[in-house]
Amino acid sequence: MTALEARARQSLLARREQLVELAATRGERRLVELLHRVDAALGALEVGTWGLCAVCHEPMDPARLAADPLVRVCLECLPDEERRALERDLEAAARTQRALLPASRTQRAGWEIAYLWEPHGAVSGDHVDLFGASRPGEPLYLLLGDVSGKGLGASLLQAHLNALFRALAASDPPLGELVGRANRLFADATTASRYATLVALRLDAEGGVELANAGHPRPLLADARGVRPIEGGGLPLGLVCDTTFPAHRLVLQEGETLLLYTDGWTEAERDEEEFGIGRAAAALRRAAARPLDELLAACRDEADAFLAGARRGDDRTLVAVRRQPQRP
Numbered sequence: 001m002t003a004l005e006a007r008a009r010q011s012l013l014a015r016r017e018q019l020v021e022l023a024a025t026r027g028e029r030r031l032v033e034l035l036h037r038v039d040a041a042l043g044a045l046e047v048g049t050w051g052l053c054a055v056c057h058e059p060m061d062p063a064r065l066a067a068d069p070l071v072r073v074c075l076e077c078l079p080d081e082e083r084r085a086l087e088r089d090l091e092a093a094a095r096t097q098r099a100l101l102p103a104s105r106t107q108r109a110g111w112e113i114a115y116l117w118e119p120h121g122a123v124s125g126d127h128v129d130l131f132g133a134s135r136p137g138e139p140l141y142l143l144l145g146d147v148s149g150k151g152l153g154a155s156l157l158q159a160h161l162n163a164l165f166r167a168l169a170a171s172d173p174p175l176g177e178l179v180g181r182a183n184r185l186f187a188d189a190t191t192a193s194r195y196a197t198l199v200a201l202r203l204d205a206e207g208g209v210e211l212a213n214a215g216h217p218r219p220l221l222a223d224a225r226g227v228r229p230i231e232g233g234g235l236p237l238g239l240v241c242d243t244t245f246p247a248h249r250l251v252l253q254e255g256e257t258l259l260l261y262t263d264g265w266t267e268a269e270r271d272e273e274e275f276g277i278g279r280a281a282a283a284l285r286r287a288a289a290r291p292l293d294e295l296l297a298a299c300r301d302e303a304d305a306f307l308a309g310a311r312r313g314d315d316r317t318l319v320a321v322r323r324q325p326q327r328p
């Protein structure tokens with residue numbers, strides 16, 4: 001069984017459990033029909049026909065299957081009208097998601113922040129958010145999250161997660177507690193098969209950084225000593241309710257840079273070999289002194305050069321945070 005099939009099976013079993021419960025109490029015909037579809041998909045997994053289009057019998061798009069293990073017909077075989085409706089929905093979702101992103105370059109509260117956001121399809125499971133510091137002395141929050149799976153479902157959950165953080169941050173709790181509370185609410189809102197990894201930063205105007213990591217790839221710090229990953233962190237969000245997220249503190253000097261990224265950068269793969277954190281750190285070391293937009297482009301280009309034309313398989317986001325020179 002492939003990883004995609006294993007995840008689909010897990011997601012279908014979780015859904016089945018919920019449906020059985022609902023059908024028992026409500027007995028609605030639509031619930032029972034849906035339960036039949038889930039059982040049919042589980043049966044197809046058993047006999048090895050899951051993931052094949054019911055019309056042309058060709059394998060369907062893995063990203064679409066990951067987002068919804070119940071799809072039965074490939075996009076090419078859908079009736080025209082249905083396909084157009086699906087495309088319209090996806091375009092609307094993509095527009096909404098782009099509108100939720102902050103400006104791609106920002107200077108605020110003593111910090112310069114820039115990012116590259118590259119969805120693999122129309123929508124992304126990666127999201128960047130930047131808020132706060134609307135008055136002097138208030139912290140600036142930066143989030144980079146990655147919801148498991150791809151497509152519409154992942155992008156909707158990502159939007160939900162960001163709304164949670166904005167609401168919870170309003171009372172300015174310690175960062176570890178903020179992530180812990182968001183985790184509890186997120187776990188309540190998602191099914192067992194969905195989770196998110198995330199890095200949250202709370203930046204103050206004196207160069208202070210609080211960093212909490214929920215199962216996300218380790219951010220890289222480029223300072224006078226070189227480049228190194230920031231260790232530590234907790235579980236991904238949404239897996240268990242009662243877990244804690246220790247916050248890490250550091251102080252950045254003028255010109256020092258933190259690089260956050262999603263695994264679409266480091267786990268880019270060619271001939272079963274990953275780009276990897278070693279090459280990623282080396283790319284950052286070479287570009288660390290350059291303006292942020294050039295630094296980001298250089299880091300992306302090194303991963304693309306490594307891929308040598310092989311197709312990128314995941315959403316990719318790179319976020320650079322640099323302490324600005326302080327004016328006397």
Ligand SMILES: [Zn+2]
Pocket residue numbers: 053054055056057058073074075076077
């Ligand atoms: Zn087909």
